Amino acid sequence: MNSENRLILMISSPYGARYYNVNLIFKHIIIYFFTFIGSIVFFILIALHTLASEINNIENKYKYIEDSYQTLLDKNLSLLGQISAKKEEFLLIADKIEDLEGIIGVVNDNPNYGLQNRVEAASITGLQKIFIMKFVPNGLPLDSYKRISSGYGYRIHPLNGSREFHAGIDFSSNLDTPVYATADGVVDFAKDGWNGGYGTLVKIDHSFGFKTYYAHLHSFAVKRGQFVKKGQLIAYVGNTGVSTGAHLHYEVRFLGSHINPKHFTEWDMSNFDKIFNKEKNVAWQSLLMTINNLMLQIPTEQRLSQQKQNLKES
Ligand SMILES: [Zn+2]
Structure with missing residues (x-):
């Protein structure tokens, strides 16, 4: 087929x-x-x-x-945030400098005056600092201590158990530990006895309205009316008056009122500005201005030789 x-x-x-x-x-x-x-x-x-x-x-x-775009966007946002934070910081610094300029009496009329220059002009000179640290109580009244057995403020009293105001700082330390003046001044009081519970007591009058108390002493090495320098040996730690063991009761007073000695014992050259914010009972601005005016009255040459002298001493 x-x-x-x-x-x-x-x-x-x-x-x-x-x-x-x-x-x-x-x-x-x-x-x-x-x-x-x-x-x-x-x-x-x-x-x-x-x-x-x-x-x-x-x-x-x-x-x-x-x-990637989102990451960049996020980064950009965070950078913008950082920029605005820096801006704020800068404004804050400028404000602070203005405050400092106010404190030390620097007049800044020139709007083109740079931040750097303003910082230098506003910084308190080394000589001014030395002056203040010589006459206003600062640092510890003893080289060493065991512990702070009682701070400044209200507490339960160790002996009678009642709530009461503690006007100083208690430095628990060995008997006869040397005690030093915390600023230049004149001895206002140096006596054995009960002294209202303070026991053997030394009081020093300082410049600008400050006063320091050193209590419960074993003995003292100065007499009333004697001028003392900062760091000078004035007494030895004891257990006299209302006391439960060898310790130094240290007080700082300003215009007759108690103030917290803590800020003063922690105060030194390295943290010079800190106390101005911590201790509000003292009109630091006018104190600094007064010292600034005193400094300006000393002729430059004298200031230089003074500075040299201070360098030699330190
Ligand atoms: Zn005390």
């Missing part, structure tokens, strides 16, 4: 006749056609796949860029 349906194509030429089986040709054409279509579909699939992965890639890149 098959062979009957076969279409044979004969092409004759001068060299002879050629036969072509049309069915076979048709079959080949169909095979080629489907192979071609198949290839195209295959390539399209590959192309689609590549495209999809490319899109995925781009999406990832986009996400990364978006993240």
Whole structure:
């Protein structure tokens, strides 16, 4: 049957006749056609796949860029915050300098006067500091102590158990530990006895309204009316008066009123400005201004030689 349906194509030429089986040709054409279509579909699939992965890639890149942008945005925000904090800090410093200028009486009319120059002008000179640290009580009245057995303020009394005001700081220490004056001054009181519970007591009058008390002493090395220097030996620790063990009761008074000696015992050259904020009972501004005026009255040459002298002494 098959062979009957076969279409044979004969092409004759001068060299002879050629036969072509049309069915076979048709079959080949169909095979080629489907192979071609198949290839195209295959390539399209590959192309689609590549495209999809490319899109995925781009999406990832986009996400990364978006993240980077967000990070930069956050960084920018935090930097802006820091800038505004620095601005505030700067304004605060400028304010502080203005305060200091007020304290020491520096007049600053020039708006172009730089911050650096203003800092230098406002800083209290070394000589002024030396002056203040000589005449206003500062530092500890003894070289060493065991512990602070009682601070300044209200407490339960160790002997009678009642709540009462403790007007000084108690330095628990060994018997006969040397006690030193905390500033230049004149001895106002130096006596044995009960002395209202203070026991053996030394009082020193200092400049500018300050007074210091050294109580419960074993003995003293100065007498009333004697001028003393800062750091001079004045007495020895004892257990006299209302006392439960060898200790020094140290008081600082200003214009007759008790003030917390803590800020004064912690005060030295390195933290010179700290006490101005801590101790509000003293009008430091006018005290510093007074000292500043005193300094200005000393001629420059004399000040220089004084400074040299101070360097030699220290
Ligand atoms: Zn005490």
